[in-house]
Amino acid sequence: MILETFPVGMLRCNCTILGDETTREAIVVDPGDNVSEILTRLAAHKLALKQILITHGHIDHVSGAAHLKRVTGAPVFLNQHDLPQLAMMEWQAEFLGVPLPEVASPDASADDGRKLGLPNFPGEVIHTPGHTEGSICLYFAPQQLLLAGDTLFAGSIGRTDLPGGDGSKILRSIHDRLLTLPDPVLVIPGHGSETTIGEERATNPFLSR
Numbered sequence: 001m002i003l004e005t006f007p008v009g010m011l012r013c014n015c016t017i018l019g020d021e022t023t024r025e026a027i028v029v030d031p032g033d034n035v036s037e038i039l040t041r042l043a044a045h046k047l048a049l050k051q052i053l054i055t056h057g058h059i060d061h062v063s064g065a066a067h068l069k070r071v072t073g074a075p076v077f078l079n080q081h082d083l084p085q086l087a088m089m090e091w092q093a094e095f096l097g098v099p100l101p102e103v104a105s106p107d108a109s110a111d112d113g114r115k116l117g118l119p120n121f122p123g124e125v126i127h128t129p130g131h132t133e134g135s136i137c138l139y140f141a142p143q144q145l146l147l148a149g150d151t152l153f154a155g156s157i158g159r160t161d162l163p164g165g166d167g168s169k170i171l172r173s174i175h176d177r178l179l180t181l182p183d184p185v186l187v188i189p190g191h192g193s194e195t196t197i198g199e200e201r202a203t204n205p206f207l208s209r
């Protein structure tokens with residue numbers, strides 16, 4: 001497995017490339033910016049992009065998706081409940097003081113339980129509303145890997161004060177859908193450093209009941 005996570009854009013969103021070194025196929029999760037760097041990294045590994053997966057519709061996670069799709073032809077997946085986030089992209093850009101990006105209308109909805117990823121690295125969508133209504137995590141069970149978007153961070157959780165956010169929903173999502181995963185699962189959040197499910201269950205101050 002080729003696994004590269006690197007921060008992109010002003011808000012340093014974690015963009016992840018997951019590739020298969022035997023089939024030379026890849027997926028990209030959250031191409032928030034720096035599309036040329038993403039393309040350079042894909043080319044360096046001789047990887048063909050198969051899917052563009054967006055964990056939620058915030059500008060810092062989705063901004064490069066249209067450009068990346070145009071160059072590679074890969075379809076874009078976003079949960080349908082975050083279409084309203086795309087519709088308010090102008091507001092998001094103004095709120096953060098960044099230029100309005102080209103908006104990619106998703107090719108399909110990343111609905112709960114949907115199988116995505118690559119044949120040798122199958123992933124499943126876990127719908128985790130709270131940070132936004134359409135927030136998802138991507139779980140690669142055989143690899144014990146969770147791409148958590150802005151739902152769960154190392155020592156913290158996603159903010160819920162933006163439009164569509166809901167503080168009780170994010171806690172329910174994390175407790176019911178994420179903390180039920182095995183301890184060793186590696187968590188790559190949407191921002192900041194990686195962690196594990198076990199570490200967050202034991203030490204995350206936002207999750208103690």
Ligand SMILES: [Zn+2]
Nearest residue numbers: 056058131150
């Ligand atoms: Zn966000």
